[in-house]
Amino acid sequence: MERYVKKHGKIKVWSPTFKLHVVKTIVEQDLSYTEAAVQFSIRHSCTIGKWVRQYRDEIACPKTIGTMQQHSPTVPPDYSGAEQIRQLQQSLEEASLKITALNTMIDLAEPTYRISIRKNFGTKQPDC
Numbered sequence: 001m002e003r004y005v006k007k008h009g010k011i012k013v014w015s016p017t018f019k020l021h022v023v024k025t026i027v028e029q030d031l032s033y034t035e036a037a038v039q040f041s042i043r044h045s046c047t048i049g050k051w052v053r054q055y056r057d058e059i060a061c062p063k064t065i066g067t068m069q070q071h072s073p074t075v076p077p078d079y080s081g082a083e084q085i086r087q088l089q090q091s092l093e094e095a096s097l098k099i100t101a102l103n104t105m106i107d108l109a110e111p112t113y114r115i116s117i118r119k120n121f122g123t124k125q126p127d128c
Contacts, residue, residue, distance in 0.1 A: 014047075019051045019054075019055075020055070022036060022040055022042075022048060022051060023048075023051050023052055023055045025039075025040075026048070026052060032045075033045035033046070033048045033049050033052070036048050106118060
């Protein structure tokens with residue numbers, strides 16, 4: 001596999017296939033960016049972080065044309081059953097935390113600003 005397309009002095013331009021290979025290895029083996037940087041001899045782990053964000057953005061927005069995209073845009077990432085459950089549990093936990101934070105903000109804002117934010121069910125809304 002070709003590691004980089006060009007090398008300009010000390011600056012390396014990594015090949016899209018190599019980037020995709022690194023990202024997929026991180027996802028499949030649950031590696032940290034630092035561990036992957038050591039494994040693939042990449043000097044800065046933040047470089048790998050950029051690749052992972054780009055990969056996730058391309059999955060989230062499949063209509064964009066990216067340099068790393070080599071699969072059908074409608075195919076979701078290939079997660080094992082356990083990995084998918086872990087991802088869903090993490091998403092649920094984040095959503096629950098967000099709901100709790102928003103409810104707390106509403107609870108603090110209503111008495112502070114003397115406004116009613118939550119909808120009162122059963123009351124008629126004024127006609128504007």
